[in-house]
Amino acid sequence: MPPFRLLAAPVNDSALDVLVIGAGPAGSAAARHLALAGLRVQMVDAQPIGRDKVCGDGLIPDAHQALARLGLLDAVMARAQRAQAVGCIGPRGGRIDVPGALAVLPRQQLDELMARAALDAGAQFLQARFEEPLLDAQGQVLGARLRQGDQTQELRARWTLLATGAQPKALQAAGLCTRHTPSGVALRGYVRAPALVGQIRALEVVWNQAVRPGYGWIFPAPGGVFNIGVGVTDSHSALHGKGQKKDVNLRAIFDAFVAAYPPAQRLLAEGEWVGELKGAPLRCSLSGAQFSRPGLMVVGEAAGSTYSFTGEGIGKAMQTALLAADAILARHADEAATRAQYEAGLAELVPRYRLYERANRVNAFPWLADLLIWRARKSPRLLRRMSGVLEETSNPGNLVSLKGFARLFLE
Template sequence: MTAPSTAPDVLIIGAGPAGSACARVLARGGLRVRIVDQHPHGRDKTCGDGLIPDAHKALARLGLLDEVMRLAEPVAHVACIGPRGGRVDVPGSLAVLPRKVLDALMLTAAQAAGAQFEQARFEAPIEEDGRVVGARLKRGDELVEVRADWVVLATGAVPKALTAAGMCERHTPSGVALRGYVKAPQMVGKIKALEVVWDKAVRPGYGWIFPAPDGHFNIGVGVTDSHKDLNGKGRKKDVNLRAIFDAFVEKYAPAAELMRVGEKVGEGDQWLKGAPLRCTLTGAKWTRPGLLVTGEAAGSTYSFTGEGIGKAMETGMLAADAILAHRDDDAAARAAYEASLTTLKPKFDLYERANRVNAHPWLADLLIWRAQKSPRLLKRMSGVLNETSNPGNLVSIKGFSRLFFE
């Protein structure tokens, strides 16, 4: 590979949704942008692949929504399914597109806007007089230095890059997830919603089945409070994701049928892939002179649901907005970016409150039972999905009183 010769204005580390969204906005704003990733163009990512309304909104701003929807599997509802089998379908603008396809599309779009891409691994920042002025990258066996006015870390949940940059405040993840793809054309039409299942068998997490394009299904389990935080280091709780996955398949009849009639995509046990999650906009410093942290590296995944694609893109664009507005004023750019994340933080905190449903599945039963009888509650649940309602209120004392007295 021939490395780009022109020094960039902004060097972005990570070519996922956050990094590519940031790169596209910056490049469209006239800056020279280089985006690097240790994986080749079109890398895969362990994810549920669900695109909820915040992702649709971000993709629309990027000018990519129509192209994404042309490739994605459109979905009309999130199906919330409780331990006793109760179900309520919450409407929303939804879709499913495997991350390998989405990430490749978004990186291509960033390049089309003028950003350069190269495969390289981030080693450490370059610092001068207390400010980050570039990064040391590993290209094959060669260690090189790339100078830039700004460095943006969009390196996801693995903390290695954050640690190297001096930005990591929590080394362990907020949660963990396990997913696989199953090809089962005979199940098309039987599983039409984003099915999310709570049950004692998958406690303290949840299981899911999402219909994907071309007769495929994304099936997995997640635990969004998997590690105990001990002075920022933490240790893993007694959570066995494979055992939780097996329990989910055994307990939930559609999952059992999917596994019985479908074909696993992948070889042997490799068809199931795990990944960490960083949630609630915590676990990392957001800025230091010359450097911004964005996407899941900054904790952009929601607790409770584990959804993070839309907020990764949103935070990436917020980083770009701050740099474009205050390119030559480090303090002002960092202040603007931190203010924008601070504005988002209460919403993440509310999802953290709602996370109690995963630890106490009977709460899901109660909410589903009442939503089946209350159009107003169903509307509020749809509002949570569409980010017009407060998710914490659904499981607060006030929220429970409203379940019975509205």
């Protein structure tokens, strides 16, 4: 692969159209899309390209759609482990496989592939830490002040995109953080177990009392490796934007998940750890941050792009970034109209996030999963509706509403 194009010194003030802070899926998606359109784009990240990221690594249909739009789906799927279903397992051991176009690719590989694709499109990369935005006298963002070791430098750009993930520090520096604590937390590790290849084929999601109020998962990744983890949404209170962590011990939940789910026991007994268990915060439901200020837009998980209930966020992170990139391309010379277009695009997504918040009650009351699984095994129509939730053509909230429960016994 070609070497990275690094900038050792500040770019001339007039050189940049867009400065992208963060080189994960959101930042790389925006950078590639804008660079392909001919804009001068600079990506900045505190970590080198190809760094690890705590994630379930699942690529569901919305991620496939975003990757296809970026011209990267074939390249990703050539390296990913394909899957044909999400396996939903209830507290009593009942199971239903919900069909869908799915894949798993560790984030270290996905993020490197996407960042390199942005570079191939003409964007540049600088490893540096975001310190704060540069502002004019009216408060408009003109770029960012960055730190490399003991040195600071300033990069100016017509637009700055903040794609810095779930940690709140960058949002706080930009004056856009409205929730300092995360809305969820997750813990995951990788286990190599070649003997289980072909036996765990679906993206398995497990609900039971042991992991309440969260869920556990095992996802088959490439090379005989499995991603195993647990997640809890609504893990922190959010009084006045700060709040405190609730009584959630992720390691205890992980150990309880393994003890309660035989395939997880076998995976850890027969496999070998690849690295260590790592935890990370989640920002969900398009909440916790203002989405823009003059000259700057917030994209990806920094904007809360992860779904409550499922914890899935890769596809929506890219989608929000593409919304911002499209707004820049459509209204490049009109700052206010650009931000208005972006925020209108996010507003269209908000109702769906609210539905996922409603569906999140399954994590708090695992017996709801038992009921859904029991009925779906008897009702092809309900199974299609569950597949529609995965494909984003059905309403997830209706599955666990009073009306939805009534329909369970009529279908």
